[in-house]
Amino acid sequence: MILEILILVVGIALIFKGSDLFVDASIAIGRIAHLPRVVVGGTIVSLATTTPELTVAIIAGINKVPELALGNALGSVAANIGLILALAAVISPFKLASGEFRWRSALMLGLVIVLILMTLDLRLPQWRGLILVGIGMIYLFIDYRQGRNLNTKHAEVSAETANIRLKSRRVIMSFFLIGAAMVTGGSQLLVNSGTAIAEAIGVPPVFIGLTMVAIGTSLPELATTVTAVRKRVFDLSVGNLIGANILNLTIIIGTTACISPLTLNTITQIYTIPVILVILSVFFLIVSIKSRLTRRDGILLIMLYLIFISATIVFNLEDISI
Numbered sequence: 001m002i003l004e005i006l007i008l009v010v011g012i013a014l015i016f017k018g019s020d021l022f023v024d025a026s027i028a029i030g031r032i033a034h035l036p037r038v039v040v041g042g043t044i045v046s047l048a049t050t051t052p053e054l055t056v057a058i059i060a061g062i063n064k065v066p067e068l069a070l071g072n073a074l075g076s077v078a079a080n081i082g083l084i085l086a087l088a089a090v091i092s093p094f095k096l097a098s099g100e101f102r103w104r105s106a107l108m109l110g111l112v113i114v115l116i117l118m119t120l121d122l123r124l125p126q127w128r129g130l131i132l133v134g135i136g137m138i139y140l141f142i143d144y145r146q147g148r149n150l151n152t153k154h155a156e157v158s159a160e161t162a163n164i165r166l167k168s169r170r171v172i173m174s175f176f177l178i179g180a181a182m183v184t185g186g187s188q189l190l191v192n193s194g195t196a197i198a199e200a201i202g203v204p205p206v207f208i209g210l211t212m213v214a215i216g217t218s219l220p221e222l223a224t225t226v227t228a229v230r231k232r233v234f235d236l237s238v239g240n241l242i243g244a245n246i247l248n249l250t251i252i253i254g255t256t257a258c259i260s261p262l263t264l265n266t267i268t269q270i271y272t273i274p275v276i277l278v279i280l281s282v283f284f285l286i287v288s289i290k291s292r293l294t295r296r297d298g299i300l301l302i303m304l305y306l307i308f309i310s311a312t313i314v315f316n317l318e319d320i321s322i
Helices: 002-032 037-049 051-062 066-091 098-118 126-154 166-200 205-217 219-230 234-259 266-290 295-321
Strands: none
Touching: 002 037, 002 166, 002 219, 037 051, 037 126, 037 166, 037 219, 037 234, 051 066, 051 166, 051 205, 051 219, 051 234, 066 205, 066 219, 066 234, 066 266, 066 295, 098 126, 098 234, 098 266, 126 234, 166 205, 166 219, 205 219, 219 234, 266 295
């Protein structure tokens, strides 16, 4: 138990130190690539922070337990908006560039509807998974192209940044990779040690799966968000969380299905995915109407998330007892 606790502490330290390097390097990469921070967050940072979910998806698919990866991806989607982004708003309310975030939020919402339609027969075969992966790739391409066009029109990159020497670029990329590795490695240590501690004290496995795995693999997003809020770069943070959700709903779930076709249970179909749709719908309405997140909005999203998690645990425990 003592060893697991030490590993837990090391994991937390790696995550938050790595995220500090990660955010700074990401901002610099966006300047070098002539990209707005929201695009950097939605593409480069999201690809890195969803590495834990992708790792779980691949391992679960290979081990023929794809439902674990599906639950992890869906749980991460809910946690990213209902917990992480909501906490950021409670800590420090912020404004959103409505035009930039509205279409991303609409896409995120639409993808949940697509997933519902794809799984009406409680299955997600390989060909449907391939479609989801394709949608994710198209999103990354479009987001990058739009970011380049936006930056070309508004000339957001300073002459000093545009003339960064090759040596400096290598240093920035090194910091990015080191930070990403620290965040990803730290989250893996935290998930493993946290799971071991939970099992040692007799916490039900369903509770571990629904909370520790989903929240654990979302720790890179949490650490990145906390650091971004501290550095007052909210567009990077929100772009990262929405981008991570889009990748979870497309590339992560799609990759899982491509490796091992998915079969959903009725709880996932009639409760889990629809409630996630409700949480994301509330967020979309806030973004569309107010173009900002207040502390009250954050508290509302957290309450919805806690209700979602509590009810999911109860439903799954009842299913096990039966």
